[in-house]
């Protein structure tokens with residue numbers, strides 16, 4: 001298990017470092033929100049799921065997409081705006097999807113995938129399937145009305161869903177305590193009678209263990225939703241590849257404990273050098289191939305502007 005978690009963490013970190021490295025060349029055609037520093041949440045959660053389980057994420061979604069098994073080549077091609085991308089080059093970094101892997105979508109609009117996840121969980125309950133649904137969102141999303149409507153409905157219907165709040169303390173440049181009366185997200189989840197837990201330290205092994213137990217319980221006992229508030233930290237600026245500790249809204253001293261608590265380094269130290277080097281080598285080849293795939297793919301044809309605009313079943317009649 002350690003080597004799987006390490007591979008997933010290393011792969012996401014290195015993919016995003018490569019994205020950051022080439023960002024200034026303008027090859028990447030969409031705004032890009034990096035999750036460097038936060039990878040442990042997506043990795044701990046997704047490794048605890050089955051391949052048939054599904055996740056819904058946010059615009060900071062590379063980690064969730066990759067950790068759940070989304071196709072790396074199609075993700076990089078999507079960032080390049082190429083027709084071979086996972087959303088045919090029309091979505092960019094913020095709109096990743098790989099239905100076969102159970103990545104049901106990420107969205108630029110804060111909070112929007114929470115009700116999608118709840119709707120999916122409702123469908124699973126009606127069809128008596130044992131799929132577990134995970135909804136990832138940030139600490140900013142809980143200020144959206146739809147978050148509370150979704151929590152209410154999920155609790156009422158005891159839906160098979162795990163809510164994962166990735167609390168990195170900031171929404172763009174505003175600290176949580178400048179936006180919310182208290183740092184009490186788990187308590188608010190509990191008011192819906194949803195069992196909720198806060199994981200303070202980005203500990204990938206703990207996140208994995210707790211989510212695994214929660215998913216097992218949801219499946220075996222139909223015990224209804226669970227909620228995890230995972231404290232974490234965004235190392236890079238809100239959007240883009242740079243550092244922003246000189247912007248004045250946060251300090252490097254606040255970040256230092258999180259740098260020291262890097263879960264990638266932690267797992268690296270728990271693995272033998274041979275395993276580590278094998279994984280690093282394999283991942284580097286895969287990443288190079290993914291960027292090569294994106295480079296050599298074509299942009300979508302002009303006609304593509306008119307496809308996928310409406311659902312196939314949509315019927316429009318003049319009235």
Ligand SMILES: Cc1ncc(C[n+]2csc(CCOP(=O)(O)OP(=O)(O)O)c2C)c(N)n1
Pocket residue numbers: 060108109110111137138139140141142168170171172238
């Ligand atoms: C409905 C909506 N309101 C405002 C925005 C502008 N916006 C983009 S990112 C963001 C911050 C969200 O913060 P959080 O949910 O904590 O996620 P993080 O960026 O920290 O991962 C905001 C307000 C938006 N995209 N959608």
Ligand SMILES: [Mg+2]
Pocket residue numbers: 138139140166167168169170171172
């Ligand atoms: Mg945030």
